[in-house]
Amino acid sequence: MNRDHGILGTPSSPGTTSRLRTAATAAILVAATSVASAQLHQGDIVLAVPKGAIETGIFSPGSGEVVPERVFGGTFGDSGFAGFTANPGFDALPGTFAPGTRVGFDALAGLRRFVGDGLAPAPDAQLVVSFLTLSRTIASEPLAGFDLAVQSNGGFHRHLNFTLEGVGVPAPPAGIYVIELEMYSTDPSVERSEPFFIAFDFGAGSLARQQAIEWIAEHLLVPPCPGDLDGDGVVGGGDLAVLLAGWGGPSPDLDGDGVVGGSDLAVLLSSWGGACGP
Numbered sequence: 617m618n619r620d621h622g623i624l625g626t627p628s629s630p631g632t633t634s635r636l637r638t639a640a641t642a643a644i645l646v647a648a649t650s651v652a653s654a655q656l657h658q659g660d661i662v663l664a665v666p667k668g669a670i671e672t673g674i675f676s677p678g679s680g681e682v683v684p685e686r687v688f689g690g691t692f693g694d695s696g697f698a699g700f701t702a703n704p705g706f707d708a709l710p711g712t713f714a715p716g717t718r719v720g721f722d723a724l725a726g727l728r729r730f731v732g733d734g735l736a737p738a739p740d741a742q743l744v745v746s747f748l749t750l751s752r753t754i755a756s757e758p759l760a761g762f763d764l765a766v767q768s769n770g771g772f773h774r775h776l777n778f779t780l781e782g783v784g785v786p787a788p789p790a791g792i793y794v795i796e797l798e799m800y801s802t803d804p805s806v807e808r809s810e811p812f813f814i815a816f817d818f819g820a821g822s823l824a825r826q827q828a829i830e831w832i833a834e835h836l837l838v839p840p841c842p843g844d845l846d847g848d849g850v851v852g853g854g855d856l857a858v859l860l861a862g863w864g865g866p867s868p869d870l871d872g873d874g875v876v877g878g879s880d881l882a883v884l885l886s887s888w889g890g891a892c893g894p
Contacts, residue, residue, distance in 0.1 A: 720763025741788035790819035841892030
């Protein structure tokens with residue numbers, strides 16, 4: 617079942633604390649309450665292009681604001697069909713994109729499962745992402761997704777179908793399943809989004825999903841100024857000390873591979889002496 621408008625089920629908005637937000641999405645995108653409440657849906661992933669690149673966020677109906685966000689939640693079975701959800705959807709206000717262009721996604725990693733202190737491959741599961749006749753299966757590897765037409769007014773509202781399937785087993789085990797995506801536009805003047813994540817609950821519970829969301833936000837979102845680990849606005853000796861203190865562990869992971877090592881040191885050194893921020 618495909619839906620262009622409305623919400624199929626209502627997954628709770630995950631939200632994360634302000635300390636987990638990155639400066640790359642630090643600016644709050646304000647929309648008039650009367651307009652946004654009629655166009656955007658709580659729980660969906662809101663797309664905006666405030667600075668030439670796609671940014672992702674969530675809509676707060678109470679304030680009428682779109683708050684930048686890069687970790688989202690979904691729940692399989694929220695429509696009554698086990699292993700299926702059409703949430704979260706994707707929303708953009710009229711005028712966001714050029715009419716006649718298309719907006720799509722790519723999967724930057726294979727399907728993974730949250731294991732309490734990290735993400736692990738899920739070889740016994742795959743996620744089918746579909747819309748009408750278009751379909752892609754996220755298994756163990758990254759893959760190119762597909763794109764859909766922007767509305768004639770420059771808005772965008774689509775709910776993709778997410779179906780979790782077992783691989784070699786009748787059904788995948790209960791757990792929190794995570795995909796890492798990137799949004800793109802066929803408009804050459806619009807840059808791709810930063811990587812973002814959707815954590816889907818499959819029989820593990822909302823608490824486990826929230827734990828996964830918080831872990832992802834803390835460990836996998838690249839700092840706004842790569843290398844500035846101590847927050848002093850300059851990449852230098854203090855940041856190197858922080859990196860070395862976490863060597864071999866999961867944080868601070870600058871390259872997103874889940875382990876602090878030589879490639880993270882390379883990221884830090886590439887920014888050595890640079891100033892961060894405006």
